[in-house]
Amino acid sequence: MNKENENTSHVILYPNEMLRSQCVDVSKEEFGSDEFGKFLDYMGHIVVSHRAVGLAAPQVGVNKNILVFAGQIFSNEENKIFALANPKIIVKSDKLISSNEGCLSFPGITVKRRRHESVTVNFSDTDGAERTQQFSGFAGIVIQHEIDHLNGKLHVDGLSKEKKKQVTRKFKKLIKETYPA
Numbered sequence: 001m002n003k004e005n006e007n008t009s010h011v012i013l014y015p016n017e018m019l020r021s022q023c024v025d026v027s028k029e030e031f032g033s034d035e036f037g038k039f040l041d042y043m044g045h046i047v048v049s050h051r052a053v054g055l056a057a058p059q060v061g062v063n064k065n066i067l068v069f070a071g072q073i074f075s076n077e078e079n080k081i082f083a084l085a086n087p088k089i090i091v092k093s094d095k096l097i098s099s100n101e102g103c104l105s106f107p108g109i110t111v112k113r114r115r116h117e118s119v120t121v122n123f124s125d126t127d128g129a130e131r132t133q134q135f136s137g138f139a140g141i142v143i144q145h146e147i148d149h150l151n152g153k154l155h156v157d158g159l160s161k162e163k164k165k166q167v168t169r170k171f172k173k174l175i176k177e178t179y180p181a
């Protein structure tokens with residue numbers, strides 16, 4: 001098993017039904033527990049090892065409202081990982097921006113999507129303290145993409161029916177080539 005396969009094996013790939021689950025909030029009791037801390041470390045490790053920008057818990061088979069981001073998305077702290085729980089978007093800008101989005105559950109595929117230029121999000125930090133923060137530009141795009149995962153939504157869902165078919169067909173072909181049966 002090469003390194004690439006070893007890394008990818010941790011992440012659930014499309015079209016696994018787990019990616020369609022509606023996640024539940026992290027409870028007060030869970031914050032600060034060993035298990036919660038270990039899970040955040042695990043997600044952080046996956047983000048770093050894939051040089052990814054973000055990861056949502058259902059992508060590793062856990063249907064909880066937990067997101068982990070590479071630190072450089074939100075600040076200049078390259079080696080830091082940011083984790084947050086129970087995010088809710090409370091304000092969306094009218095202005096939209098387009099970009100090409102990748103996803104660890106769709107390796108090798110990017111999808112052009114429109115997103116709100118900025119969003120304001122309520123969330124709990126890793127200690128369970130509630131916070132509100134605005135995310136704009138690239139950080140805003142990443143957080144909207146990851147919050148979608150918590151609601152069972154994927155970047156391809158924002159495409160036209162025809163385009164979605166085209167992209168998912170391309171992805172299935174790619175996976176067949178990468179992991180021959």
Ligand SMILES: [Zn+2]
Pocket residue numbers: 102103104105145146149
């Ligand atoms: Zn994704």
